[in-house]
Amino acid sequence: xxxxxxxxxxxxxxxxxxxxxxxxxxxxxxxxxxxxxxxxxxxxxxxxxxxxxxxxxxxxxxxxxxxxxxxxxxxxxxxxxxxxxxxxxxxxxxxxxxxxxxxxxxxxxxxxxxxxxxxxxxxxxxxxxxxxxxxxxxxxxxxxxxxxxxxxxxxxxxxxxxxxxxxxxxxxxxxxxxxxxxxxxxxxxxxxxxxxxxxxxxxxxxxxxxxxxxxxxxxxxxxxxxxxxxxxxxxxxxxxxxxxxxxxxxxxxxxxxxxxxxxx
Numbered sequence: 001x002x003x004x005x006x007x008x009x010x011x012x013x014x015x016x017x018x019x020x021x022x023x024x025x026x027x028x029x030x031x032x033x034x035x036x037x038x039x040x041x042x043x044x045x046x047x048x049x050x051x052x053x054x055x056x057x058x059x060x061x062x063x064x065x066x067x068x069x070x071x072x073x074x075x076x077x078x079x080x081x082x083x084x085x086x087x088x089x090x091x092x093x094x095x096x097x098x099x100x101x102x103x104x105x106x107x108x109x110x111x112x113x114x115x116x117x118x119x120x121x122x123x124x125x126x127x128x129x130x131x132x133x134x135x136x137x138x139x140x141x142x143x144x145x146x147x148x149x150x151x152x153x154x155x156x157x158x159x160x161x162x163x164x165x166x167x168x169x170x171x172x173x174x175x176x177x178x179x180x181x182x183x184x185x186x187x188x189x190x191x192x193x194x195x196x197x198x199x200x201x202x203x204x205x206x207x208x209x210x211x212x213x214x215x216x217x218x219x220x221x222x223x224x225x226x227x228x229x230x231x232x233x234x235x236x237x238x239x240x241x242x243x244x245x246x247x248x249x250x251x252x253x254x255x256x257x258x259x260x261x262x263x264x
Contacts, residue, residue, distance in 0.1 A: 001074065001198070001199065001202040001204050002074045002075065002204070003070065003075050003084065003086035003087075003090075003199075003204050003205070004076070004086055004089075006195075006198070006199050006202075006204055007086065007089060007093060010195040011090070011094065011097055012093065014097055015093060015097050015100060018097070018101065018103075019100065021104060022100060022103060022104070025107055030107045031107070032103070032107050033111065033113070034111060034113065034114050034177075034245060034246055035106055035245055035246065036244055036249070037103075037106075037107075039243075039244055040099070040103050040244060043099070043239070043240060043243045043244055044095065044096060044100070044240075046243070047099060047236055047239055048091075048092050048095045048096065050239075051091045051092070051094075051232075051236075052088065052091055052092065055091050056083070056088070056091075058158045059083050059087060059091075060082045061154070062151075063082040063083050063087075065150070065211075066211070067150060067151050067154075067207070067208050068205060068206070068207060069205070069206050069208070070084055070086075070204070070205050070206070071204060071205070074202075074203070074204050094232065095236055097188065098184070098188045098232075098233050098236040098237065099240060101184060101187065101188055102180075102184045102237060102240045102241075103240075105180055105183055105184055106180060109179055109180055110179075111180055112177070114246050114247050116176075117173070117176045117247055118172075119172055120172040120175070121172070123171055123172050123175065124167065124168060124170075124171045124172055124263075127167050127171045128164055128167040128171065131160055131163060131164050131167055132164060135156060135161065135164065138155075138156035138160070139153070139157050141153040142154050142157045147210055147211050148213050149213070150208075150211040151208070151211050151212050151224040152212070152213060152223070152224045152227060155224060155228055155231060156227075159234075159235065162235060163231075163235065163238065166238045166239065166242060168263055168264070169242060169248075169251070169263075170242045170248055173241070173242060173245060173247045173251070174238060174241060176247065177241050177245065181237050181238065181241055184236075184237035184240070184241070185230065185237045188229075188233050189226075189229050189230035189233040192229040192233075193221065193225065193226045193229045193230070196221060196225050196229065197218060197220055197221050200220050200221065200225075207222050207224070212224050252264065
């Protein structure tokens with residue numbers, strides 16, 4: 001299975017399905033209570049740009065050091081830096097897929113009303129502190145532990161820095177919408193992890209055994225791959241929720257009035 005065939009079958013087709021559902025939702029005027037639905041396409045686009053710019057150096061490092069490698073017969077051979085063009089395409093389409101899934105859920109789940117929200121700065125500080133501690137741990141493992149920690153260590157070394165500001169801004173908002181956030185992360189994270197088994201079996205791409213912990217689900221799926229797919233869904237799910245919720249915008253406007261002094 002070529003990389004582009006994988007993207008078409010397992011990401012492109014679901015995107016098309018969600019686009020059709022979204023079109024029917026818009027025609028039916030299905031509401032998105034508590035969120036600014038008009039901004040959804042813009043916020044998905046913003047996440048696509050962020051995914052490309054933030055992930056590109058990290059992914060080039062992974063390919064250059066052999067953490068990931070690709071079957072040359074199953075890719076086009078067109079690369080930017082060390083990374084095949086198919087991989088950049090995956091950054092884009094995964095972001096679109098998870099964003100559309102988030103929108104699908106936001107229109108259908110029974111969510112708490114914004115009026116029921118109670119700010120909880122203690123929760124914000126505590127949860128952010130836990131993430132900072134986790135980042136320090138995985139950073140140490142990446143730089144100082146054995147090679148088997150390379151992949152898992154660099155995932156969290158790379159992913160937690162943008163998640164920590166999300167928590168500092170609105171961990172309590174994310175908790176308020178935890179039902180939406182959890183489903184927005186769990187389903188695509190699980191789906192992409194399972195489809196990864198197909199790609200690994202087909203040798204579309206491969207993962208270095210020397211740079212992983214050797215914990216493989218179903219005998220083939222490294223725990224690092226599961227962590228990668230879930231953490232990317234976390235980045236998108238958190239971002240969509242914070243950037244589209246009325247609560248997030250109210251907090252941002254209040255922070256702006258303080259001339260961005262202190263924490264939001």
